[in-house]
Amino acid sequence: MYAFSNRVETLKPSAIRERMKFMSKPGAISFAQGNPSPETLPYEALKSISAYMFGSNPASFLQYGLTEGYTPLRLTLRERMQRRFSCGEDFDELIIVSGAQQGIELACKMFCNEGDAIVCENPSFIGSLNAFRSYNVQLLGVDVEPDGMNIEQLEETLKKHSNIKLLYTIPNFQNPTGVTMSLEKRKAVYELAKRYNVMILEDNPYGEVRFHGEDIPNIKSLDTEGIVIYVGSFSKVLSAGIRVGYVLAPLEVAQKMVVVKQSADVHTNLFAQVLAERFMNDYNFDGHIAELQKIYGRKCDLMLSCMEEGFGDRVSYNKPEGGLFIWCTLPGDIDPARFSTQCAAAGVTFIPGNMLAISPTDCTDAFRLNFSTPSDQQIVEGIGKISAVLKAL
Amino acid sequence: MYAFSNRVETLKPSAIRERMKFMSKPGAISFAQGNPSPETLPYEALKSISAYMFGSNPASFLQYGLTEGYTPLRLTLRERMQRRFSCGEDFDELIIVSGAQQGIELACKMFCNEGDAIVCENPSFIGSLNAFRSYNVQLLGVDVEPDGMNIEQLEETLKKHSNIKLLYTIPNFQNPTGVTMSLEKRKAVYELAKRYNVMILEDNPYGEVRFHGEDIPNIKSLDTEGIVIYVGSFSKVLSAGIRVGYVLAPLEVAQKMVVVKQSADVHTNLFAQVLAERFMNDYNFDGHIAELQKIYGRKCDLMLSCMEEGFGDRVSYNKPEGGLFIWCTLPGDIDPARFSTQCAAAGVTFIPGNMLAISPTDCTDAFRLNFSTPSDQQIVEGIGKISAVLKAL
Numbered sequence: 172m173y174a175f176s177n178r179v180e181t182l183k184p185s186a187i188r189e190r191m192k193f194m195s196k197p198g199a200i201s202f203a204q205g206n207p208s209p210e211t212l213p214y215e216a217l218k219s220i221s222a223y224m225f226g227s228n229p230a231s232f233l234q235y236g237l238t239e240g241y242t243p244l245r246l247t248l249r250e251r252m253q254r255r256f257s258c259g260e261d262f263d264e265l266i267i268v269s270g271a272q273q274g275i276e277l278a279c280k281m282f283c284n285e286g287d288a289i290v291c292e293n294p295s296f297i298g299s300l301n302a303f304r305s306y307n308v309q310l311l312g313v314d315v316e317p318d319g320m321n322i323e324q325l326e327e328t329l330k331k332h333s334n335i336k337l338l339y340t341i342p343n344f345q346n347p348t349g350v351t352m353s354l355e356k357r358k359a360v361y362e363l364a365k366r367y368n369v370m371i372l373e374d375n376p377y378g379e380v381r382f383h384g385e386d387i388p389n390i391k392s393l394d395t396e397g398i399v400i401y402v403g404s405f406s407k408v409l410s411a412g413i414r415v416g417y418v419l420a421p422l423e424v425a426q427k428m429v430v431v432k433q434s435a436d437v438h439t440n441l442f443a444q445v446l447a448e449r450f451m452n453d454y455n456f457d458g459h460i461a462e463l464q465k466i467y468g469r470k471c472d473l474m475l476s477c478m479e480e481g482f483g484d485r486v487s488y489n490k491p492e493g494g495l496f497i498w499c500t501l502p503g504d505i506d507p508a509r510f511s512t513q514c515a516a517a518g519v520t521f522i523p524g525n526m527l528a529i530s531p532t533d534c535t536d537a538f539r540l541n542f543s544t545p546s547d548q549q550i551v552e553g554i555g556k557i558s559a560v561l562k563a564l
Numbered sequence: 565m566y567a568f569s570n571r572v573e574t575l576k577p578s579a580i581r582e583r584m585k586f587m588s589k590p591g592a593i594s595f596a597q598g599n600p601s602p603e604t605l606p607y608e609a610l611k612s613i614s615a616y617m618f619g620s621n622p623a624s625f626l627q628y629g630l631t632e633g634y635t636p637l638r639l640t641l642r643e644r645m646q647r648r649f650s651c652g653e654d655f656d657e658l659i660i661v662s663g664a665q666q667g668i669e670l671a672c673k674m675f676c677n678e679g680d681a682i683v684c685e686n687p688s689f690i691g692s693l694n695a696f697r698s699y700n701v702q703l704l705g706v707d708v709e710p711d712g713m714n715i716e717q718l719e720e721t722l723k724k725h726s727n728i729k730l731l732y733t734i735p736n737f738q739n740p741t742g743v744t745m746s747l748e749k750r751k752a753v754y755e756l757a758k759r760y761n762v763m764i765l766e767d768n769p770y771g772e773v774r775f776h777g778e779d780i781p782n783i784k785s786l787d788t789e790g791i792v793i794y795v796g797s798f799s800k801v802l803s804a805g806i807r808v809g810y811v812l813a814p815l816e817v818a819q820k821m822v823v824v825k826q827s828a829d830v831h832t833n834l835f836a837q838v839l840a841e842r843f844m845n846d847y848n849f850d851g852h853i854a855e856l857q858k859i860y861g862r863k864c865d866l867m868l869s870c871m872e873e874g875f876g877d878r879v880s881y882n883k884p885e886g887g888l889f890i891w892c893t894l895p896g897d898i899d900p901a902r903f904s905t906q907c908a909a910a911g912v913t914f915i916p917g918n919m920l921a922i923s924p925t926d927c928t929d930a931f932r933l934n935f936s937t938p939s940d941q942q943i944v945e946g947i948g949k950i951s952a953v954l955k956a957l
Contacts (some may be wrong), residue, residue: 173763173816174729176677184823209623217626218618225611230602233610233803269662269807269829276828280698284569285678302827305673336567370566410626412834414662423566430575434695435669436662440833441805 178285178307200553202521205346205495206544207407208470211463213450217410220449224442232441238433239425240267240417241441244448248403248417251451256378258391258401264425268432269439271376271404271416275339276302277431278372278400281424282336283308290328290369291339292320294527294534296346299339299374311335312529315345317489319352322359329367337372338364342390344377344494347527347539351492354387361393369398370424376404379460381493382468397421405447407495408460413443464493467543471497474542474550481558495543498524501536505564511538513564517556571678571700593946595914598739598888599937600800601863604856606843610803613842617835625834631826632818633660633810634834637841641796641810644844649771651784651794657818661825662832664769664797664809668732669695670824671765671793674817675729676701683721683762684732685713687920687927689739692732692767704728705922708738710882712745715752722760730765731757735783737770737887740920740932744885747780754786762791763817769797772853774886775861790814798840800888801853806836857886860936864890867935867943874951888936891917894929898957904931906957910949 224232239245249265252258259265268274275298283289285307291300293312303310311328314321319342329335340360342352352360364371373390391401401419409415418428432438450456474497475490482488488499501507511523524537542550617625632638642658645651652658661667668691676682678700684693686705696703704721707714712735722728733753735745745753757764766783784794794812802808811821825831843849867890868883875881881892894900904916917930935943 173814173820175674175820176680176729178677179674179820179824182820182823182827184826204628206627209627212623212626214618214622214626217622218615221614221618225607225614229607229610230605233605233607233805234599234602235597235799235804269833272827273829281568281572282566284571287569298827298830301823305824305827336569406628411628412626414829414831414833421566427566427568427572427575430577431572431698433577434575434665434691434698435828436666436807437691438807440662440807440836442835443833 179305182301182305199518199520200545200549200556202519202540202542202545202553204544205541207411208466208543210466212410213454213459216450216454217446220446220453224445224449232445236438236441236444238438239429240439241444241448244444247448247451249419252403252419256389256392258389259419260394260397262397262421263419264422265417265419266425266429266432267439267444268416268418269436270406270414271374271402272298272302273432273435274402274416274418274428275299275372275374276305277428277435278337278402279303279306279308281427281431282370286334288332288335289337289339290325290335292341292345292348293529294347294524295339295529296341296374297527300529303339309334310529312533315348315350317350319350319356320360322356322363325360326363329363329369335367335369338369339372339374340390341374341376342387343375344380344491344496346377346494347496347522347524348498349489349491349494349496351387357387357390358393361390361399364398365396371399373399373401375401376407377494378403379408380464380467380495382464382471384492391419400424408463409447409450413440413446415439415443415447467493467495470542470547470550473547474540474554477551477554481554482561485561495541497540497542499538499540501538503536507535507538510560510564513560514557517560519553519556571698575694575698592911592913593938593942593949595912595933595935595938595946597937598934600804601859601936603859605803606847606852609843609847610839613839613846617838617842625838629831629834629837631831632822633832634837634841637837640841640844642812645796645812649782649785651782652812653787653790655790655814656812657815658810658812659818659822659825660832660837661809661811662829663799663807664767664795665691665695666825666828667793667795667809667811667821668692668765668767669698670821670828671730671795672696672699672701674820674824675763679727681725681728682730682732683718683728685734685738685741686922687740687917688732688922689734689767690920693922696732702727703922705926708741708743710743712743712749713753715749715756718753719756722756722762728760728762731762732765732767733783734767734769735780736768737773737884737889739770739887740889740915740917741891742882742884742887742889744780750780750783751786754783754792757791758789764792766792766794768794769800770887771796772801773857773860773888775857775864777885784812793817801856802840802843806833806839808832808836808840860886860888863935863940863943866940867933867947870944870947874947875954878954888934890933890935892931892933894931896929900928900931903953903957906953907950910953912946912949
């Protein structure tokens, strides 16, 4: 009945959100979400900081703030990005956004005209794909191999399409595949973006959640030309509900993003920005991250050992070095829709792979399991139930 | 150097923000901002609520929330909109947004293709005008008379342009003119929107800040057809820094806005939503508003009496019944640029009218004064300084 704009007319709510309605069934176990583990939330620290903030100068965060963000938080993050990840040249600027999601949406609004294209991993983070779709941008998918994007496919795609404006990638523990891109491929991606004059949008929400292996340099750390927009987030290392993320990008890009953000929401909730800054500076942030990595590592290993025992060799899957997800592929003789329905009937839900793909006809034989949100007991029980369904099929 | 999209290429930072850099001059008095008065912030109540929240169930607001908002806040606002303003039919839905600014930006994204037009008061709220510009939307201005939009001009504009998708209006204590639209004109605006098949975007950030006269029904209360998108805000009645606003719109529009918001920032900061809900339900919200109205009324009357004494009859201005602003017009023999520069040199800043107009060649003889942010003493001193500049010119 209402005449919506072309860009939003066909937009659908996230499949995951729709899926989540199922999961309110009492007793159901959900491997579908991507919430941080409640065990990792630093309740006591945040409670103390909040009490201190309201007791000292509440007007400072109850009034309007600057669009580019709370200066002490920007400086703290900028320094950490440099010290811990060697990211950030003199020509770069760090600004605060309302969650990494906003940084991604604004980058698309800033660089893509309608009909332009973005090349990305297929499958990828559904929130980003939907943001790109909301600007009528064409999505060009590149397969994900065990060490990241298929570079030949990427180059072919860049060669073939002259309307590509952004190269979107999640190099660390990619959502949903759990894959980490090798250093060689990161270098190759950077060189190709440079050669084909495309900006890289590097999304790194899970970077700090590495529980096995060694850090691999972010693509942003290779950025001598100023072609990488790096997006980071507090959602997995502090709190998702506070909606605080950040963008490290060349000054001209960051300044334009500030102007566009001003129209979007004026500035990010100021209480949350001060809270994050105080936590980083007054508490042991690196120690908190180390604890959190242990928790996620334990939960991932638990799920993997349950899968090893229960799935046998019928389902293939990777062993991620970090992040929140395990990506599984069903054998050809199992009908994925039937499998998914039977699991739901048994009381376990997860996200079918094609819901996370560029086209619903891709990744139909895959599904994504999350190990951060469920309790240890739910992991054991839930994988047990999936295993029983597999055996009966 | 960077190839930005057409829609953001020419976007400029808000003139007010640029202006604010001047105002950091020590001792300068600013009538330029639109901050709520610090006297109106309920520090103690928010401190207690915050302590209670962190002491009871912090996981509930530190984890991801629903895109459409925190349900108890939605219900509370919905009920209040109905009880206090007779707004909201059965076909309407209320959702939470990250400040009214986000509701306005999303409405534009949802209804306007590039090249479409929005008709609005001229001058108007710069944040909204910039949001519309960020989608390459054509702005069609209608003059503001002492009782609101010039209805003849509005009808002519609607007749002439077939690409108008939204009619944007601030009926109560309009920013920047301070004008309140009469009930007759509200009805006429509604009828014209209906006849010309245009959605109304009713922006009401100041509605509760009425300190003289009687409430006039919102346009949304006339909306039997489902053509009004109403945008409300906590910025002027609780805190601007929390970035919480709300949209009351027909279900289909609200649902589409939820999908588009999901791509924009997933959801609004959850702590702020719970804080607002607790304040509304556990404290005397109506009493708080009544106190706040008294404070704004006192400050407005103080500024007006200083102006009456100091400006003489050289400057003409309205006497607003609410809101945050007084709109002034200079006589033809005063050069506005010279006036503005001399006031700044004397230590007082304000916003020149043409910075708030659709074109910088409009409203060149006007300027906007804010009375909510400065202290009473600053009001007396600042108006004194402007008066001295006027006398010397």
